[in-house]
Amino acid sequence: MSHEMSTQHATRVGARPFNHNQSQAAEEEYDRLRNLARQEASNRAACLQRSQEAYANGDGAAAHALSQEGKEHGAKMEMFNKQASEFIFRENNADGRAAADTIDLHGLYVDEAEEILEERIRYAQSHGQTHLHVVVGRGNHSPDHVQKLKPRVEQICRELGLQYHTESNEGRIYIKLDGSPVEMQHVSKWDGYQTHPGYQQPPWHPQHAQQQPQHYQAAGEGQYGEAEKVARGLLSRLINKLLRMLCG
Structure with a gap:
């Protein structure tokens, strides 16, 4: 979705855009x-x-x-x-800087991060991934040290019906992508980028979600199919975005 990033309403997450020593x-x-x-x-x-x-x-x-x-x-x-x-x-998010199940949103404006995260969630779900670590920063370099990205990520999770938990350093969020409760033993303590042993995932970039076909598991007894759950979540996201535009 195309949107404007004017200097009046665009908010970058942190004054330092990079999560590592950069040239x-x-x-x-x-x-x-x-x-x-x-x-x-x-x-x-x-x-x-x-x-x-x-x-x-x-x-x-x-x-x-x-x-x-x-x-x-x-x-x-x-x-x-x-x-x-x-x-x-x-x-x-270059090779060696982020694990396969981790997405780093440092340096993005909030609306940019929102779109990329939504694409990443859809892509991960279509490939059977059960979880995602989202690096949002701790707000140390934001005005008044207020985290702007974390609340939006949590809002996305709620609107998509996904369980989530803030990790130990408060700058990373663990999201369950299959709708099941968060298992605390899988929530990593922050020590660089981590992933579950033996986990592998296809390479991803923001354009993948538009290029790759989506395959969802069939509905289980008494449960919505994955495709229907995603569709319901996306419809809720669209309605809330329209409401924010009208109220803004």
């Missing part, structure tokens, strides 16, 4: 992309303001031209934010 070049590239997006957001706002002024002055042609220019800046803003989110996600 200065990588830091600079990430900041470059986000700064370009902020510039385009500022240009868009200026164009829309001028468009409104032109319309109020009776210059419809100028108002229309400025409105179109504002839309172009908005499209560029989304493009740069998308490039930045893909770059940071790729860096933080």
Whole structure:
């Protein structure tokens, strides 16, 4: 789903985008992309303001031209934010930095992290994965040390009917993907990235969910099938997003 990431409502999780020691070049590239997006957001706002002024002055042609220019800046803003989110996600989840059952959302805006996590959950469920560790950060580098991503991840779990538990360092959440209760012996203590012994999962990136066919287990007696549970959860997510847009 396409959405705007303006400087007014986009919130990055933490002031430090990387979860590991990263090269200065990588830091600079990430900041470059986000700064370009902020510039385009500022240009868009200026164009829309001028468009409104032109319309109020009776210059419809100028108002229309400025409105179109504002839309172009908005499209560029989304493009740069998308490039930045893909770059940071790729860096933080590269081979050797995250285990097969772990997804790291550091450095993403909340809405970006939400979309990627939803895709990751669907992909994992379609491949029979029973759990997922989600790195959300502890909010140490956020304003007032308030965790912004963790509440959204917990909300996603509730709306999808998934059980979850905060792990020992409070910066990671363990999610059960099959709807069953969390077994505490499987909730890892934070010591780098961990996974269950012998567990293997196909490689994944945010585009996989759109490319791979989904296969769900048949419904058990007295239970909804996996496909129906996912569909119900996604419908609930859509309704809540629409409500947030209307109330915002």
